[in-house]
Amino acid sequence: MLRGTGPPQTTTSGSGVGGSPAPGLVPDWILFPGWELITVLVVVLAGAYLSKYVVRLLGRPVARRFPRQSVAQTVLRLVQFGVVAFAGLLGARIVGFELGNVVLSVTVFSAVLGIVLAPIVGSVVNGIFLLADQPYEIGDMIELDDGTRGFVDDVNIRYTKIFTLENTFLVIPNGSIRERDVTNYSAEDERTRLSLNVLVTYESDVAAARSIIERAAADVDVVIEGGPDIRIGSARYPARPTVLRSAFGDDGVVLTLRYWAQKPYKIPTVESRVRDRIWDAFHDADVEFAYPHRHLVFDDTSGTLDARVSGQRGPRVGREAIDGDANGDGERETTERVAVERETDATPTETDAADDAEESSTDDA
Numbered sequence: 001m002l003r004g005t006g007p008p009q010t011t012t013s014g015s016g017v018g019g020s021p022a023p024g025l026v027p028d029w030i031l032f033p034g035w036e037l038i039t040v041l042v043v044v045l046a047g048a049y050l051s052k053y054v055v056r057l058l059g060r061p062v063a064r065r066f067p068r069q070s071v072a073q074t075v076l077r078l079v080q081f082g083v084v085a086f087a088g089l090l091g092a093r094i095v096g097f098e099l100g101n102v103v104l105s106v107t108v109f110s111a112v113l114g115i116v117l118a119p120i121v122g123s124v125v126n127g128i129f130l131l132a133d134q135p136y137e138i139g140d141m142i143e144l145d146d147g148t149r150g151f152v153d154d155v156n157i158r159y160t161k162i163f164t165l166e167n168t169f170l171v172i173p174n175g176s177i178r179e180r181d182v183t184n185y186s187a188e189d190e191r192t193r194l195s196l197n198v199l200v201t202y203e204s205d206v207a208a209a210r211s212i213i214e215r216a217a218a219d220v221d222v223v224i225e226g227g228p229d230i231r232i233g234s235a236r237y238p239a240r241p242t243v244l245r246s247a248f249g250d251d252g253v254v255l256t257l258r259y260w261a262q263k264p265y266k267i268p269t270v271e272s273r274v275r276d277r278i279w280d281a282f283h284d285a286d287v288e289f290a291y292p293h294r295h296l297v298f299d300d301t302s303g304t305l306d307a308r309v310s311g312q313r314g315p316r317v318g319r320e321a322i323d324g325d326a327n328g329d330g331e332r333e334t335t336e337r338v339a340v341e342r343e344t345d346a347t348p349t350e351t352d353a354a355d356d357a358e359e360s361s362t363d364d365a
Contacts, residue, residue, distance in 0.1 A: 039091060039094055040088070040091035040092060040094075041091075042091075043087050043088070043090055043091030043094065044084065044087050044088050044091055046087060047083055047084045047086065047087020047088065047090075048083075048084050048087070050083055050087070051079070051080040051081075051083035051084050051087075052080070054079060054080070054083055055076050055079060055080050058076065058079060059076065062075050062076055062079075073154075073155075073156065074131060074155075074156055074157055077156065119173075119175070120158070122175050123157075123158050123159065123173045123174050123175045124157050124158060124174075126173075126174040126175040126178050127155075127156060127157030127158055127159075127174040128157055129178065130155070130160070130174050130177070130178060131155070131157065135182060135184065136152050136155070136182065136184045136187065137152065137155070137187075138152050138153065138154065138155060139151060139152060139186075140152050140184055140185070140186045140187060141184075141185045141186045141264055141265060142162070142182050142183060142184050142185065143182070143183040143185065144180055144181070144182060144183075145180050145181040145182075148162075148164060148170065149164065149165050150162040150163050150164035150165055150170065151163045153169070157174070158173070158174065159171050159172060159173050159174060160172050160174060160177050185264035186264060189230075190262070190263055190264055191224065191230060191260050191261065191262060192260065192261045192263075192264040192267065193230075193237070193258065193259070193260050193261075194258075194259055194260075194261055194267065194270065194271060194274075195256055195257065195258050196256070196257040196259075196271065196274060196275070196278075197246065197254055197255070197256050197257075198213060198243075198254075198255045198256075198257060198278065198289075199249060199251065199252045199253070199254055199255075199289065199290040199291075200252050200253050200255060200287055200288065200289060200290055201251075201252045201253075201288045201289075201290040202252060202253060202290075203288070204252075204253075204286065204287045204288050205286055205287060206245065206253055206255070208285060208286065208287060209243075209255060209282075209285075209287045210243040210245075210255060212278070212281045212282065212285055212287060213241075213243045213255060213257050213278055213281075214240070214241045214242065214243050214257075215281070216274070216277035216278045216280075216281040217241035217257055217259045217274050217277065217278070218240065218241050218259075219277055220270065220273045220274055220277060222261055222262050222263065222266070222269075222270050222273070223241065223259050223260065223261060223262070223270065223274065224239050224240070224259070224260040224261075224262060225240060225241070226239055226240040227239045227240075230260060239260055241257060241258065241259035241260075242257075242258050242259075243255050243256065243257050243258075244256045244258070249290070250292075251290045251291060251292050251293060252289075252290025253290075257274070257278075259274070
C-alpha cells in the first residue's frame with residue numbers, strides 16, 4: 001500500500017521570545033527581526049492611551065461611589081494600572097510569550113526581588129490600611145509629633161504628601177507615618193479649642209480679672225463669643241470663652257482661659273490677638289499681672305555684709321581679712337597713711353584755723 005507524501009510543512013518561531021506567535025494574529029509580512037519588541041511597545045502605548053480614556057470615563061461614577069477623594073484617586077490609579085498591565089500581557093501573548101516563562105522567571109528571582117521590594121511592599125500594605133482607617137483626608141490640616149503643620153496634598157498607597165505652612169512639600173512613606181502621632185485639626189469640625197494661662201497678683205480683684213479676660217477674648221473676631229454648647233463625644237462644653245481658677249501659684253493666682261477658634265489655620269495669630277486684648281484690658285482696670293518677687297530679710301542672725309558706700313570701704317571680714325593680714329605690715333601702713341591723708345584733707349586742723357584768723361586781722365588793719 002502506497003502512501004502519498006505531501007509537501008514539507010514549515011513553521012515560523014519567534015526569535016528568542018520563548019514561543020511562536022499566535023496563529024492568525026500576526027501576518028507573515030510583519031515578521032522582521034525585532035518585531036516582537038516593537039509589537040509589545042505599540043500594544044503597551046495603546047493600552048496607556050486607552051487607560052486615560054477609561055479613567056476619564058469612570059471618574060464621575062467612582063467619585064460618587066467613594067466620597068473620600070484619596071480613595072477615589074487610588075481606585076482610578078488601580079484601574080489605569082490594570083488597563084496598562086492587560087495591554088502588556090496582550091502584547092506578550094501576541095508575540096507568543098508563554099505564561100510558564102513568567103512563572104519560571106518569578107520563581108528564579110523571587111528571593112532577590114523580595115529583598116529589594118520589601119520596603120515598597122510594606123509601604124503599599126500600610127497605604128491600604130491607611131486608606132481603610134481614614135485618619136485624614138486630602139485638604140485636612142494635620143500636625144505631626146515633631147510640631148510640623150501642613151495640609152494634606154495627596155494620599156496614595158505608597159506615601160502621603162503634606163504641603164507645610166512654610167511653603168514646602170513633605171513626602172512621608174505610609175509605613176513611617178502610621179507609626180507617628182498625627183493630630184487632625186479639620187477632620188469633622190474645624191472649630192478648635194485653645195487655652196491660655198494668665199497669672200494675676202493676690203492683691204488684684206480676681207473676679208474682675210476673670211470677667212475682663214472673658215470679655216477680651218470674646219472681642220476677637222475669630223473667636224466664638226457664644227451660642228449653643230459644642231459637643232465633643234458624649235460631653236458638651238460652652239461655646240463662649242470661660243475662665244477657671246486653675247491654681248494658687250507662688251507669685252499669684254493662675255487663671256486659665258478656654259475659648260474656641262473658628263478655624264484652625266492661623267492658631268498663632270489667634271493666640272496673639274487674644275493676648276493683646278487682655279494686655280490692653282488690664283491696663284484700664286485694677287488688675288495686675290504677677291511676676292516673680294523675692295524679699296531679702298536681714299536680722300541679727302544673718303551675719304555681716306561687706307558694703308561700699310561713697311567709695312569708702314567697710315571693715316574687712318572673713319576671707320578678705322585673712323588675706324589682708326597675710327600681706328604684711330607694709331600694706332597695712334599704706335592703707336593707714338591713705339586714710340590719714342583723706343582725714344587731713346577733709347577736716348581743717350587748729351593750726352590752719354589760727355593762721356586764717358591772723359590773716360583776717362591783718363587784712364582788717
